[in-house]
Amino acid sequence: MTAHLISVIGSSPGVGKSTLCRALADWLAGLGVSVDHFEEADVLTRPAFRPVAEEFAGGAGAVRPGTLVECTRAYVEESLAAGRDCLVTDALLPFVPSLVAWGHDESALVQVMKDLTGAVEPADVTVVYVHDDPATALRRAVEREGPAWEDWYVGKLAGSPGTRSVHDLPSAAAHLRFEAELTRRLLALTPWRVLTVDAGTLDAQESFAHARRRLTELLRLPTRP
Secondary structure, three states, X not given: OOOEEEEEEEOOOOOOHHHHHHHHHHHXXXXXXXXXXXXXXXXXXXXXXXXXXXXXXXXXXXXXXXXXXXXHHHXXXXXXXXXXXXXXXXXXXXXXXXXXXXXXXXXXXXXXXHHHXXXXXXXXXXXXXXXXXXXXXHHHHHHHHOHHHHHHXXXXXXXXXXXXXXXXXXXXXXXXXXXXXXXXXXXXOOOOEEXXXXXXXXXXXXXXXXXXXXXXXXXXXXXXX
8 A cells, every 4th residue: 555644733732633643543553554653752752853852952942944854754764664554643744833933934834844745755645634723722731731731831832932922821822823824824835635623523532533534535545344
């Protein structure tokens, strides 16, 4: 089968991105597909991304776009050489939240998207974009993680060059709305498929069923007899 990269991203914390990513990876493995489930924290631990971890630790918590591109290229090449049929990644491509926080403008991100498009070849890319109203999703995240998480999240954004306008949850939600529109514009420049999952109207089980059905149709994946 064609090698697929399924990148699961979310418009905000609290939309169920990681839950959906894990469910998709488990489902594909159950179909007999050779799957690599790349979890969000893996970007600092996978061997292919060692340069990212080194730059992040030694460069005030920022990474050069070129490093992200080359590490992504190395990850895809290594995975395909190892015989993986499907890479299911959590918050990997296209790095928009991190790049915006580090102060890169839209023109710079346009170039990053072009570079990433070449870096992931020959994998066939589908971006599963889990979306909800940011204010609603952030409230859900605070309910799940507790008040200390709210302080950490707002502080993280407030302390980054590209998101210094954030000082509370409402301003964080406003930034996330801007970021969602930017993400859509950038994804439209690529040849990648984009599958949107509306987390505002679907619960976790329904989101998984919707994504599973659409991916089966779009990618002509095997099904159980």
